Amino acid sequence: MRTLIFKYLEGSATDSEKAELLQWLRKKENRIVFHSYKLEWRKGLKNGQITVGGEESWNRLQEKLWQKSYNRWQESLKTQQFFRYAAIFFFALSIGTAVWHFSGQSSRNIQETTTSVIAENGQISKIELPDGSLVWLNSGSRISYNNFYAEQNRQVELSGEAYFDVAKNAELPLVVNCNDLYVRVLGTKFNVAAYSWEESIDVVLEEGTVELVNPVAKTTFSEMESGQRAQFSKENSALQVNDVNTSRFTAWKEGMINIYDQPLKDVVKRLEIRYNQEFIYDKEIEDFRYTFTIENERLEEIIRVMEQITPVKAIQQNDVIELKIDEEKMRKVDR
Amino acid sequence: MFDFETKKQLKTGKPAAFKEVFRLLYPRMRGYCKLFIADDNEVEDVIQECFITLWEKRKSINPEKSIESFIFVILRNRCLNVLKSKKIEDRKVEIENLDVNELQYLYQLDFSEKEEKSIEEMLIESFREAVDELPEKMKQVFVACKIQGKKQKEVAEELGISVKMIEKQISKAKLQIRDKLMKQYPSMVVIILLLLS
Known part of the structure; x- marks a missing residue:
């Protein structure tokens, strides 16, 4: 029986031998014997020895298991890669969401605040806006922008005169709001004079292009080219464009004042803001026209010039200078 | 046959223990497989699959219980599955009585x-169950053609349907039976593991 059992364990027993073993094993008392023979067989095997035919099967099994774990490793690499990409994707997404969220929040929760810069009479201010654009603000002028400037908008409100050197940003055009006219630019140098008391808004373009936009209809009045001056009539929206020597209109930022064919009433305003001096004048002289340039002259010198080129007389009354028609000179002219 | 130490080592994934189990079993x-499957x-393939399953399920091995009975359940079910898929392709499916291989x-x-149910009995049983679960019409066609072994033309005339319809019903029935038969296996593995652990 021992030999038979060994043959069975080795897989070399014939069917009839197996049948014999089955009959024998069906008797319960033989099972313990069978078990001890099994252990004996196992002990008798050389270490690591695999029965005939089993060697090949074992190698194949090793290969399959290796292949499986390799595939799994590859799978896990793919999964890792997937998760890596997924992570990057979600990171980008979350940043996007955060930016969207916070920017959305900022417009909801952060109060809009406005910054205003004022150049007092007698002063010229130079301002750097948050986007790096430079603004020279003429005397008696005010420029305002809100706290979203350079993030969500590039809008400035202007009353008075300013010279802009605008930093380029193709996505966010800079808009100068002069109430009756918007000046829209991407990046250029230009001068805007929008004094509330003047009949027209004056835009002089030194470099690049600007668009003049109707603030109500949001339509473009005109596209200016460099070297042009546009005078926009507040009264009838008429636009007059001509070529000019731009430096005449931008020189004020260097401290010069160019008066070019302007009525006395406008000249006086200019002088008031430039020299911080109050004037009063007679109605009959308000349309006298002047053309001159002021650089560093004192106010007295300018008034003397005015007295020379037109029949006016200046009288100092306390803090105010009164401009009157010079009867004597008028008589001379009449003669 | 395997000592506690070998089983513990197999459980923790020691290749030497795995090889020991392989060479002895x-x-x-x-x-055992040769009793049912003629093709070497x-x-x-069946044996390889068994050992792969053993290796993959090694963590669920209980060192206090027999590895032989653990792997034997896997082996028997593998053989059963092979027989099932062979059987379903047979021209005539014998589900009344099969010669049980005593060995x-x-x-x-x-x-x-211990002596348990023979693989043939298990095969017939699961077939019977699967056939019983077929929809009435499909079952009628399948029993007539595949179990009673009648000719398709005969059955078509008997039931008053076309031969094409018979073919369609049989292939549908086959799919459903196969589905049912093969589904038994994974659930069995779970039960086995629960019993052994």
């Missing part, structure tokens, strides 16, 4: 230390 597992390559009881006594 391979000849008998082969002998098919037998080889399998030797392996049962060896591996599980």
Whole structure:
């Protein structure tokens, strides 16, 4: 029986031998014997020895298991890669969401605040806006922008005169709001004079292009080219464009004042803001026209010039200078 | 047959223990498969699959219980599955009585230390169940053609439907039976693991 059992364990027993073993094993008392023979067989095997035919099967099994774990490793690499990409994707997404969220929040929760810069009479201010654009603000002028400037908008409100050197940003055009006219630019140098008391808004373009936009209809009045001056009539929206020597209109930022064919009433305003001096004048002289340039002259010198080129007389009354028609000179002219 | 230490080592994934199990069980597992499957390559595949399953499920091994009975359940189910898929393709499916190969009881006594249901009985049983679950019309066609072995033309005339319809019903029935038969296996594995752990 021992030999038979060994043959069975080795897989070399014939069917009839197996049948014999089955009959024998069906008797319960033989099972313990069978078990001890099994252990004996196992002990008798050389270490690591695999029965005939089993060697090949074992190698194949090793290969399959290796292949499986390799595939799994590859799978896990793919999964890792997937998760890596997924992570990057979600990171980008979350940043996007955060930016969207916070920017959305900022417009909801952060109060809009406005910054205003004022150049007092007698002063010229130079301002750097948050986007790096430079603004020279003429005397008696005010420029305002809100706290979203350079993030969500590039809008400035202007009353008075300013010279802009605008930093380029193709996505966010800079808009100068002069109430009756918007000046829209991407990046250029230009001068805007929008004094509330003047009949027209004056835009002089030194470099690049600007668009003049109707603030109500949001339509473009005109596209200016460099070297042009546009005078926009507040009264009838008429636009007059001509070529000019731009430096005449931008020189004020260097401290010069160019008066070019302007009525006395406008000249006086200019002088008031430039020299911080109050004037009063007679109605009959308000349309006298002047053309001159002021650089560093004192106010007295300018008034003397005015007295020379037109029949006016200046009288100092306390803090105010009164401009009157010079009867004597008028008589001379009449003669 | 395997000492506690070997089983513990197998559980923790020691290749030496795995090889020990393989070399001691391979000849008998082969002998068992040969009782039902004639083709040597098919037998080889079944055994390989068994050991792969053993390796993959090694963590659920209980060192206090027999590895032989653990792997024997896997082996028997593998063989059963092969027989099932063969059977369903047979021209006539014998589900009344099959010749039971007596020698399998030797392996049962060896591996599980008790005599259990023969693989043939299990095969017939699961077939019967699967056939019983077919929809009435499909079942009628399947029983007539595949179990009683009647000619398709005969059955078509009997039931008053076209031969094409018969073919369609049979292939549908086959799919459904196969589905049912093969689904038994994974659930069994779970039960086995629960019982052994």
